[in-house]
Amino acid sequence: MSEEGVTQDVKKPRSTLGVRHAQCVMLFFALVLAFAMRVNMSMAIVAMTDKTKEDSFGWSMQTQSVILSSFFWGYVVLQIPAGELAARYGGMLLITACIAINSAVSLLIPIGSHYGGWQLVCACRVVQGLSQGFLYPSMHNLIGKWVPLEEKSRLGTLIYAGGQFGTALQLMASGFLAEYWGWPAIFYVNGTLGAVWTVIYVFLGADSPQASRMISAEERLYIQTSLGHVGVQKKLKTPWKKIWTSLSFISLIVVHCGQNWGFWTLMTEIPSYMSQVLGVDIKANGLMSALPYLAMYLCSFPLGFMSDYILKKKWLSITACRKLSNSIGLFGPAVALVGLSYVPAGNITLAVALLTVVVGLNAGHYTGFLIVHIDMAPNFAGTLMGITNCLANGISIIAPLAAGAILKDETDPNEWRKVFYVSSAIYIAANVFFIIFGTSERQEWNEPLEDSKVAPNDMTSEKKTEKVV
Template identity: 70%
Template sequence: MKSEEESTVSKPSACLGVRHAQALLLFLAMLIAYGMRVNMSMAIVSMTDTDLENSFDWGSKTQSLILSSFFWGYAVLQVPGGEMAARFGGKVLVLTCIVVNSAVSLLIPIGAYYGGWQMVCACRVIQGLSQGFLVPSMHHLIGKWFPLEEKSRFGTFVHSGGQLGTAVQLMISGFISSYWGWPAIFYVNGTIGAVWAAVYVFLGSSTPQTSKVISDEEKMYILTSLGHVGEQKKLKTPWKAIFTSVPFIALIVAHSGQNWGFWTLMTEIPSYMKQVMGVDIGANGVMSALPYLTMYLLSFPLGYLVDLIQKKKWLSITACRKISNTIGHWGPAVALIGLTYAPAGDATTAVIILCVVVGLNAGQYTGYLLVHIDMAPNFGGTLMGITNCIANFVSILAPLVAGLILTDQTDPDQWRIVFYLSSAVYIVCNLIFIIFGTSERQTWNEPESKDTDDDVTTEKNVEKVV
């Protein structure tokens, strides 16, 4: 329980503080990381264009191997990433992710010339492995840095960087390739990542306690809101309690449903638009980016609205999360069905509906995505690592199922089956989350046994290094 003195600590008078700087840095980290995640999708078009110099004779199977290789490594370090964030702090892991991705991005053109597609695949696997740290570490940092009253807007802002990074990369990669050649795509990404890393080394921090630039007033405001005043011990992860928690299992289901729907859209929509609607959306970077820009823009009013509702105490945090997630899952489910009935050849209507489908999915940012921290802030990174690991295997499964259904990609009826299935997954998974999910603090967040391991001071020592 907070003392009366602690509970009356007021918000700092300054409009901008160190927590705002942390939010901006983490937002940019997500933007840069997701940009490097999808840059190969655009670069490979120029890399395999035989009309251009420095191109490669890679067939469709080879291209598919290159495009999928990132995800071979991505799921591996999700759970260890959450545990490592709790032990070493989120700063060092996010920094490692961006540094490794930037260095490898700079090496990809050389690797392609001298090592062929095999070396490119190896580079992408390494990038995927290091990005396995990203989301669990982000969750850990959000749980440590942002007060309860501001968590929805800051958490949304940070995670939305991924969608903006995807959109920006899709829009500018074609221009970069046209003016400077495809290697410039990787050089620009790598250089921007290196600059961000240099700034984050000096300004970033895993917690307010270890920050060298935060004021005492802002630090106390954050720690009091989160209930982190006093010595923070490293708790042992209650694995049995986590995996036998019904609300947590419901959270896994919600995350898996999100990934099924999102990656069905990400992988199959370009083919549907081209084969059925007669629109080559994949060849148009701006058209490809519009849905993700819509999602990015819609994330902000949702984040502020949830924080306002919490401030006014109109609804409980659990109700807010469930309503947000319903918007994020059931909204796209309905719009996705509508997409299958759009007139063939009507590009404008199809793109508008696609923007609605992807845009409404922004509800996930203030929905299930923050429940990990609500339920157990001490283990937020670990919980995200577990759900993200399982959900990423679902990401691999969804396109495979779509491929089994689509024996004829020009048949609208087969596409309706794919989209109806995705809508059903969205609806059922969110329904399970509504019934069994909760944002209430779990008893296993603070195990009765508060034994620390020998590395209680590890996080502080790592902070001194970086």
């Protein structure tokens, strides 16, 4: 197929909203619920161990730390297998299982904590972490099949912003739920909402436009043509050797690890910094805790629309556009993080403002390296995401430990400066590596010629991809 032919075949459906938008909204809420259930324990455990309450537990700080970390013990395990399972069985089954299991376990935690103690609570969190290992690989698989190239930035951003919205919403709501209905209400509300989502998605969801019973022929053809999926799609064997020897893919591993180092250093250490150095307990104020994540959620939309607009106007190539977004997402926080380390004690307003800037600008990675997994190889997007997310979440565990090793005195601003400098340097180094070696060009191993009849029609170069946009 010629480049001109590709351009002419991609005709937008007459209706503004379609089934693809309904799928994206459902995936958005899946991430809202998944992240709400991921972070709910950090707020609930404060009420669960409040000695002034009758139903509280006398768990030590060490026990509480074990409970809070137990989610990630399970989370890193299934990342790579989940990518393969999504490629083989489709993302719908896995994402449904993820939310359904998390919801069921969330409903079980209040009862389990009384009968099984902290050990059973840890077991529940490990199970939730295991099932959430399906989350990102499934999302990437579904986005790679449902979202047309020219809508990928804004619709991809809409979906992934759900994580930060869910985090902010949970941080704000947990205090009120615990205060008026008791801490079990936090888990009961999460579990009930997750169960409702599961029922709705079973009826509305689909692995791809080809599998949907509701989509129009016009919209299906639009999506398939845009993505180069016209024709019978065969199950392709994962080209493991080519993936692991691809420098472009290795750059995704590096930048994802760098992103997680900075993000989880902030998530785990900022409350201590605010308390020990600036004299405020950020966890005592739900709104203050949620503000940076609300900023990240809100910033993601203009960045998503900006990316799609730049591509529509053909001001930059797809690769350059992704690198611009990623640079905003990593270079911006790197600079703001250094500024945060010099905030004078007592200046809470400036500290919170800079923290909000750090986390808000980080939204650029949604339209940066996260989307590049799909750009490079939509047929293996779930597998690629499983690999990078597995390794990056190993970094999520290491980063707080490294910060603890650096901090000899938690009240010394100079010690904290070292932590922020390290995170800033890793942000910069990881993004520079991605700028040099990363690409959005469709990889030749995405659809090997010998394995697929539709490969000749596929857009195997970035130049053809840009024609569609």
